[in-house]
Amino acid sequence: MPTMSRRTFIIGGVHGVALTGWAVRTTSGLGRARRQREAGRLTARPTAPKDSLAPGLHTLKVGSSRETLLYVPSAYRADKPMALVLALHGATQAAATCMRMFTAQAEESGFLLLAPSSDGISWDAIRGAFGADVTHIDKALEETFRNCRVDPHRLAVLGFSDGASYAVSLGRINGDLFTHVIAYSSGFIIPGVPHGKPQFFVSHGTRDEILPIDRCGRVVVARLREEGYSVRFEEFDGGHTVPLSISQESTRWFMG
Numbered sequence: 001m002p003t004m005s006r007r008t009f010i011i012g013g014v015h016g017v018a019l020t021g022w023a024v025r026t027t028s029g030l031g032r033a034r035r036q037r038e039a040g041r042l043t044a045r046p047t048a049p050k051d052s053l054a055p056g057l058h059t060l061k062v063g064s065s066r067e068t069l070l071y072v073p074s075a076y077r078a079d080k081p082m083a084l085v086l087a088l089h090g091a092t093q094a095a096a097t098c099m100r101m102f103t104a105q106a107e108e109s110g111f112l113l114l115a116p117s118s119d120g121i122s123w124d125a126i127r128g129a130f131g132a133d134v135t136h137i138d139k140a141l142e143e144t145f146r147n148c149r150v151d152p153h154r155l156a157v158l159g160f161s162d163g164a165s166y167a168v169s170l171g172r173i174n175g176d177l178f179t180h181v182i183a184y185s186s187g188f189i190i191p192g193v194p195h196g197k198p199q200f201f202v203s204h205g206t207r208d209e210i211l212p213i214d215r216c217g218r219v220v221v222a223r224l225r226e227e228g229y230s231v232r233f234e235e236f237d238g239g240h241t242v243p244l245s246i247s248q249e250s251t252r253w254f255m256g
Contacts, residue, residue, distance in 0.1 A: 037138075040130040040173040040192045044141035046150040052078040053147045057099070062139040064119075069095045070144055071103050071113040081151035083111035083255065084144065085182075086137070088163030091122040101242065102158075105251045112148055116140045123166040125190045137170075156180035156254050160242055161211065165190065168220060171198050172229075182250045184242045186220050187211045200224055200231040201253050203246045205238035 036043065053072050060068040076082055085106065087098035098115035106113040116137055118124070124133040144150065157178045159167030164186035171181030172189065175196025182201045185208060202224075204217030211217070213235065221233045232253060234246055 037134045038130055040125065040134055040170060040190070042134065042138045042141065042170070042174045042177055044138050044145060045177065046081075046084075046145050046152040046155070049078070049145065049147055049149050051147045057103075060140055060143045062136065062143050064136055064139075066117040066119065066136070067095045068116045068136075068140045069099050069114075070140075070148075071099060071106050071115075072148065073107045073110055073112070075110040076112070076148070078149060081149045083154035084148075084150045084156070085111055085113050085254070086141065086155075086157045086167075086178075087113060087115045088123065088157065088159035088167050089115070089117070090159075090161035090163050091126075093163075094118075101160075102247070105247065109251050109255050111154075111255065112144065112150065114140060114144050122162045125169065126162045126165060130190075130192075133166075134170075153179060154254070156182055158182040158184075158250075159186070160184040161240065162187065168200070168202075168224075171200070172224075180254050182254065183220070184246065184250075185211055185217065185240055187216045189220055189223055194227065197229065200229055201234070201250045202231060203234040203236065203242070203250070205240060206235055207238060208240045210240040 055072045055074045055076055058070045060070055062068055087102055089097045095115035095117040102113055119132050124131045155178055157167045157171045164183035165188055167181055168183045168186050169190035169192060171178045172194050173192040175194060175198040178198050181198050184203050186202065202217060202221050204213045206213055221231050224231050236243055236246060
């Protein structure tokens with residue numbers, strides 16, 4: 001039998017059993033939402049938008065003080081679905097970093113670019129467990145889907161460094177939402193139950209001293225391939241960075 005808080009018991013005593021039942025059902029719903037969040041699951045899905053945003057850079061209000069940015073390219077039309085990239089920054093960075101790195105490609109190639117900011121200096125599950133960042137990303141996606149017509153067959157999550165580890169992990173857990181995953185210099189895969197079969201593009205510098213390729217990128221790729229995923233792996237002569245040639249190639253891979 002569900003436990004009842006003292007406050008629910010008092011309310012039920014005054015207003016009857018029906019209200020007590022409502023409280024139990026609501027608590028149960030909150031429990032399901034919490035379990036989904038802790039498992040890294042996202043619930044937002046593309047749908048017919050209720051509003052329409054004009055081309056340009058927008059700041060989304062999704063119930064948080066941290067900055068969440070959405071770039072709508074000039075080619076966007078409200079009656080035509082467009083590809084979407086969810087871009088996750090590295091440690092100590094923020095949404096604006098992703099906008100500086102990828103806005104030109106979003107405009108040139110014609111895809112929506114959504115960039116949230118993490119709650120702390122990095123994404124929650126990098127050093128702990130999935131939590132508030134998953135909720136924030138879910139709300140940011142919901143707001144984007146409410147305002148833009150998104151192509152469900154071309155929906156990517158992208159990240160650099162800690163953001164790449166988070167992107168690989170969220171993409172693997174939410175492969176029934178994301179069709180593509182782009183990871184620049186990822187460190188590891190966060191445990192979670194996989195869903196769907198997204199395609200992966202992974203790049204890593206052979207001289208990366210922060211996340212060495214032998215212990216990180218190559219291990220991540222081997223794990224994904226063992227699990228049966230299609231993985232394109234680009235090693236390059238360089239350090240912990242995203243060369244322009246690599247980001248352009250990943251864009252062609254995603255949009256092709």
